[in-house]
Amino acid sequence: MVTRxxxxxxxxxxxxxxxxxxxxxxxxxxxxxxxxxxxxxxxxYHPNAIAQSFARRKSGNLGVVxxxxxxxxxxSTYYFSxxxxxIGAKVKEKGYDLLLSFRSLDEESDYxxxxxxxxxxxxxxxxxxxxxxxxxxxxxLEAEGHSFCLVNQHFAGESFNxxxxxxxxxxxxxxxHLMEKGYRQIAFVNGSAQFSNxxxxxxxxxxxMREVGKDSEELHKLYYEGNYxxxxxxxxxxxxxxxxxxxxxxxxxxxxxxxxxxxxxxxLGWEAGRDVAVVxxxxxxxxxxxxxxxxxxxxxxxxxxxxxxxxxxxxxAGEPGGFQVKLDTELVVRQSSSRSAMx
Numbered sequence: 001m002v003t004r005x006x007x008x009x010x011x012x013x014x015x016x017x018x019x020x021x022x023x024x025x026x027x028x029x030x031x032x033x034x035x036x037x038x039x040x041x042x043x044x045y046h047p048n049a050i051a052q053s054f055a056r057r058k059s060g061n062l063g064v065v066x067x068x069x070x071x072x073x074x075x076s077t078y079y080f081s082x083x084x085x086x087i088g089a090k091v092k093e094k095g096y097d098l099l100l101s102f103r104s105l106d107e108e109s110d111y112x113x114x115x116x117x118x119x120x121x122x123x124x125x126x127x128x129x130x131x132x133x134x135x136x137x138x139x140x141l142e143a144e145g146h147s148f149c150l151v152n153q154h155f156a157g158e159s160f161n162x163x164x165x166x167x168x169x170x171x172x173x174x175x176x177h178l179m180e181k182g183y184r185q186i187a188f189v190n191g192s193a194q195f196s197n198x199x200x201x202x203x204x205x206x207x208x209m210r211e212v213g214k215d216s217e218e219l220h221k222l223y224y225e226g227n228y229x230x231x232x233x234x235x236x237x238x239x240x241x242x243x244x245x246x247x248x249x250x251x252x253x254x255x256x257x258x259x260x261x262x263x264x265x266x267x268l269g270w271e272a273g274r275d276v277a278v279v280x281x282x283x284x285x286x287x288x289x290x291x292x293x294x295x296x297x298x299x300x301x302x303x304x305x306x307x308x309x310x311x312x313x314x315x316x317a318g319e320p321g322g323f324q325v326k327l328d329t330e331l332v333v334r335q336s337s338s339r340s341a342m343x
Contacts, residue, residue: 002045011039022047061099062091062309063120065111067127078255078284079301080126083151086305087124094313096121111137112144122147122312124305129194130155149312151304154196154324161315162324163308167197170297170329171204174251174279177295177331183249183277184212189236189261190253191228201253201281222247226257233257237264244270249277249337255284255296262290262336273338283332292335300327 008015013036020028021036039045064087066080091098099120111123123141128134128150138160141148149161178186188205191198206219214222224239226232233252240247240261252258258280262272272278273292280287283298304327311323 002043004045004047007036007039007043007045010043011035060095060097061120062087062096062313063099063101063123065123065125065127066100066102078282078286079152082301083126083305086302086307087309088305090306090309091313094309096313111141111148112146122149122316124149124151124308124312125153126151128153129192130196131194147312147315149308149323151308152197152301156196159322159324161312161322163304163311164197164324164326165299165304166326166329167200167299168204168207170281170299170331171201171251171253172208173204173329173331174281174295174297175205175208177333178249178251178277178279178337179208179212181277181337185222185247186249186251187222187224187240187243187247188251188253189224189226189233189257191226191257193225198253205251226253228254228256230256230260230263233260233262234264235260237261237268241265241268241270244276247276249279251279251281253281255280255282255287255294258294258296258336259286259290262294273336277337279337283330287332287334290336292338295334295337296332298330298332300329303327 004015004018008018011018011032013032017028017032018036018040021033022040064084088098111125123146125138125148128138130153135155135158138148138150138155138158142160147161149163151163152165154160154162154164175186186205186209188202190202193199202223206214209219209222224236226236233256236257237260240250241264250258250261252261258278262278265272265276270276272294278294280294280296281299282301283296287294287296307325307327311325315322
């Protein structure tokens with residue numbers, strides 16, 4: 001095994017200099033750094049990762065906190081798989097490792113411990129909910145100067161690092177698309193109110209509906225709430241079918257609920273794209289292969305994950321300032337929002 005002493009001898013420097021080069025500690029002449037790197041390459045020297053982490057006082061890990069939901073295969077869901085793929089690709093590019101951890105939705109968050117135990121240098125939080133205890137934990141992280149970032153969630157009035165998407169604009173565009181096809185009685189199937197993207201999607205929906213004269217009472221009657229699962233969409237099918245003479249279109253806040261809903265409605269004899277228009281949200285892979293293919297709002301989840309990791313690691317490296325970024329969404333039109341039954 002090649003030692004640091006051998007690299008130092010070949011490069012004509014001290015062992016301490018070799019250590020500073022590989023640990024990025026202290027000022028260093030470019031020529032000296034190059035000599036050490038060339039000597040290490042010639043000898044096939046690889047510094048000890050554990051020793052490096054102690055010297056830098058960094059773990060070399062980027063943490064990702066995920067919600068633990070019993071009986072839900074989290075990594076098979078489009079949102080989480082895309083965001084994690086984006087994070088993973090950027091982390092690998094930057095020479096970091098990824099450390100995943102889970103927390104139950106009903107347990108109090110303890111984000112601070114992940115930093116105090118030096119397990120992570122920075123942390124991306126997925127599935128954060130806007131509750132008083134969650135806000136308190138995040139504000140504590142911020143007060144202690146830890147680097148963290150929220151993805152697909154924002155907290156009104158706070159200045160946390162955030163990478164989000166324009167869900168207000170995406171929902172507005174989806175509802176306007178249905179209106180352009182002649183629909184007016186558009187039901188909205190939303191996710192849990194504890195997530196900011198649920199509130200944003202509802203705001204986009206109501207903005208479009210109010211433009212055609214819908215008041216608060218009418219909007220309340222057209223509102224349904226699930227939990228972003230396919231099962232919750234399926235269970236709502238009967239309630240919506242019972243109002244089939246009042247409702248001519250349905251906008252669901254994600255594809256999983258939309259697909260469950262379409263399945264339930266089909267079993268009752270009400271076909272999406274024939275008897276009722278259905279629009280989803282996320283533009284997941286399965287939206288292309290449903291029967292009929294599902295009109296949906298595309299969200300750049302992969303890019304959101306990649307950008308979150310990039311901006312957060314830049315902050316760890318000393319780049320000043322926080323960040324709050326909102327990426328664009330795009331409506332992808334397919335057959336499920338057809339007016340064939342009305343033509």
